[in-house]
Amino acid sequence: MTDQGNNTPGDFGASVSVDIKTEVPSTSSGRTLDAITDLLRPISESFGYIGDKIQLRRQMTLLEIARRAKERIETIE
Numbered sequence: 001m002t003d004q005g006n007n008t009p010g011d012f013g014a015s016v017s018v019d020i021k022t023e024v025p026s027t028s029s030g031r032t033l034d035a036i037t038d039l040l041r042p043i044s045e046s047f048g049y050i051g052d053k054i055q056l057r058r059q060m061t062l063l064e065i066a067r068r069a070k071e072r073i074e075t076i077e
Helices: 026-076
Strands: none
Touching: none
């Protein structure tokens, strides 16, 4: 039997290195970006719709406040 020194069982002192390089065609990356955009668009539009509803509700509230203030002014005069 030979002396293996500090090597652990199963360590044969060999290593393997693999380097893989690929290129993604610009048309493929563009289509991927378009697909992601199409996926996120409904979510973004729904947030915009909710924001529009909130803004409309705020405007309606302000109109109601103005109407009540006008009524109070008219009753004071």
